[in-house]
Amino acid sequence: MSTRSELARxxxxxxxxxxxxxxxxxxxxxxxxxxxLSVAGDGELVWxxxxxxxxxxxxxxxxSWADVGWRSFMAAASDLAAMGARPVAxxxxxxxxxxVDDGALEALAAGQAEAAAELxxxxxxxxxxxxxxxxxxxxxxGRARTPVLRSGARPGDGLWLAGPxxxxxxxxxxxxxxxxxAALEEGAAACVQAWRRPIARLRDGQELPGRASACIDVxxxxxxxxxxxxxxxxVMLVLEEAALLxxxxxxxxxxxxxxxxxxxxxxxxxxEDYALLAASPVPLSGFVRxxxxxxxxxxxxxxxxxxxxxxxxxxxxxxxxx
Amino acid sequence: MSTRSELARxxxxxxxxxxxxxxxxxxxxxxxxxxxLSVAGDGELVWxxxxxxxxxxxxxxxxSWADVGWRSFMAAASDLAAMGARPVAxxxxxxxxxxVDDGALEALAAGQAEAAAELxxxxxxxxxxxxxxxxxxxxxxGRARTPVLRSGARPGDGLWLAGPxxxxxxxxxxxxxxxxxAALEEGAAACVQAWRRPIARLRDGQELPGRASACIDVxxxxxxxxxxxxxxxxVMLVLEEAALLxxxxxxxxxxxxxxxxxxxxxxxxxxEDYALLAASPVPLSGFVRxxxxxxxxxxxxxxxxxxxxxxxxxxxxxxxxx
Numbered sequence: 245m246s247t248r249s250e251l252a253r254x255x256x257x258x259x260x261x262x263x264x265x266x267x268x269x270x271x272x273x274x275x276x277x278x279x280x281l282s283v284a285g286d287g288e289l290v291w292x293x294x295x296x297x298x299x300x301x302x303x304x305x306x307x308s309w310a311d312v313g314w315r316s317f318m319a320a321a322s323d324l325a326a327m328g329a330r331p332v333a334x335x336x337x338x339x340x341x342x343x344v345d346d347g348a349l350e351a352l353a354a355g356q357a358e359a360a361a362e363l364x365x366x367x368x369x370x371x372x373x374x375x376x377x378x379x380x381x382x383x384x385x386g387r388a389r390t391p392v393l394r395s396g397a398r399p400g401d402g403l404w405l406a407g408p409x410x411x412x413x414x415x416x417x418x419x420x421x422x423x424x425x426a427a428l429e430e431g432a433a434a435c436v437q438a439w440r441r442p443i444a445r446l447r448d449g450q451e452l453p454g455r456a457s458a459c460i461d462v463x464x465x466x467x468x469x470x471x472x473x474x475x476x477x478x479v480m481l482v483l484e485e486a487a488l489l490x491x492x493x494x495x496x497x498x499x500x501x502x503x504x505x506x507x508x509x510x511x512x513x514x515x516e517d518y519a520l521l522a523a524s525p526v527p528l529s530g531f532v533r534x535x536x537x538x539x540x541x542x543x544x545x546x547x548x549x550x551x552x553x554x555x556x557x558x559x560x561x562x563x564x565x566x
Numbered sequence: 567m568s569t570r571s572e573l574a575r576x577x578x579x580x581x582x583x584x585x586x587x588x589x590x591x592x593x594x595x596x597x598x599x600x601x602x603l604s605v606a607g608d609g610e611l612v613w614x615x616x617x618x619x620x621x622x623x624x625x626x627x628x629x630s631w632a633d634v635g636w637r638s639f640m641a642a643a644s645d646l647a648a649m650g651a652r653p654v655a656x657x658x659x660x661x662x663x664x665x666v667d668d669g670a671l672e673a674l675a676a677g678q679a680e681a682a683a684e685l686x687x688x689x690x691x692x693x694x695x696x697x698x699x700x701x702x703x704x705x706x707x708g709r710a711r712t713p714v715l716r717s718g719a720r721p722g723d724g725l726w727l728a729g730p731x732x733x734x735x736x737x738x739x740x741x742x743x744x745x746x747x748a749a750l751e752e753g754a755a756a757c758v759q760a761w762r763r764p765i766a767r768l769r770d771g772q773e774l775p776g777r778a779s780a781c782i783d784v785x786x787x788x789x790x791x792x793x794x795x796x797x798x799x800x801v802m803l804v805l806e807e808a809a810l811l812x813x814x815x816x817x818x819x820x821x822x823x824x825x826x827x828x829x830x831x832x833x834x835x836x837x838e839d840y841a842l843l844a845a846s847p848v849p850l851s852g853f854v855r856x857x858x859x860x861x862x863x864x865x866x867x868x869x870x871x872x873x874x875x876x877x878x879x880x881x882x883x884x885x886x887x888x
Contacts, residue, residue, distance in 0.1 A: 278614035292600035
């Protein structure tokens, strides 16, 4: 196990992230006090930050350092997708525990660089610090002509979904299960892949501006994130069971079986797929309709429409401090 | 000890940071997937991130949570000062261990908000996560018509300093000393204050564009940071002892006595004062001259000129992985 000095590690990262550079907007990249971007022209700046913490969001006996780097980058970029923004650039702030030797750091940075290249979001700077617990904090700047907020959903809109439902949650349970992935049944490999290598849906996000009235990315569980959109918009949302199950397909059923849940339960509690949930009066290319927006009459914010009727839902999902 | 849910904690932060808002540029603040800024017009975007980690950068038995919040914000903002930028807005990403109860979080956020108000850099969003180790990661966006880099110093320039030298390092040693601050000698209180409540020198930074050829903020120790500027610019730097001691004044001498160092040693190894070190062919208002830029002839990057002659220096200072 070898660990270079801080300056040598900055050089390692500069070399690794160089392949992600080349965006016109980047005037100064890694190596100065701050990065410099040229963002002249129309449109608003959309800006987000996300952290992934060892022991909270991942465990390195479940996942490779390269996967950790990829996941952390995609989780942050997903917020830009939900706003209908295109990424301009990213900064990576790493807190590294002693067990992250140079090889682990190389792999982590390679995963970040791979995700950054996939999304055309160059990593132009960051920070390095030592800690007892490793975390990866990624901040991204993007542009959007008309950012799409959580707060614009209106009664009469449809609810539209792009991306998988519940797969990552099932994948996490599978990689965390003693015995690992050798015992997977059919379809479960897709769940593991969904957790290890999620994709921020930036292309789908480009469908939103000018069409969708509101959007949120599904990171903490569909029920929880839909509830947040409902509260922000002052509306009631009805998720339609049949449409959700059709959207989830065989992979959702397979994942649910592995977890001992019904497919609907898994669809509602699953997060980290980084699907997009949008409200829109018109169809959105690449999205499927999974529900509707209704007026909020005081009887709750979120419902599922099942064969047995319309059932109120709690905002279940992941809460860091619950 | 009470800890609210994640959503309630987001509300706590939204309320606490509301007082920092009001900048024209902020279109969407806390509560959506991302913040939205309007940055039309001239100038480049300057963007930085910095993390402060419990046990690495501070210990909560040495410093209040409010001070931790203040220090973390100022440390990040200092990078903007060194580029000659004005802040537009900030995001705060918190990883909170179980011991950070709601009272501690309130105090931490109050310190961040106080610093943000001082610098007119509203906190417009962020992230909350749970961890075993607390850290505060702050990212700031600023604007600068002509950002000042580390790489522009030229032979013949003077070296100019704005801000204290070595005080924070002495202050840290004093707060960490068993017996605490009761035993302080004269001048040492200023050292403790320098460590607890550093100030990012944004106003001094506004002197740089169009005048200075290069700048760096002194966060890891003057010798280390000056060495980085020398390498980036491809020049040799000579720090002049008499000028450094005059710049440090009585507080530097007092701090050095408390640490058992000479004032010059303390000036060279001290960081976290967030002074600015600039190279400039012309005087800079608010700065004092502390040395000169010479051609690099292969004989080293950094020297001090003392009464005994010109002595080569190593890039000593804080290294996270040394």
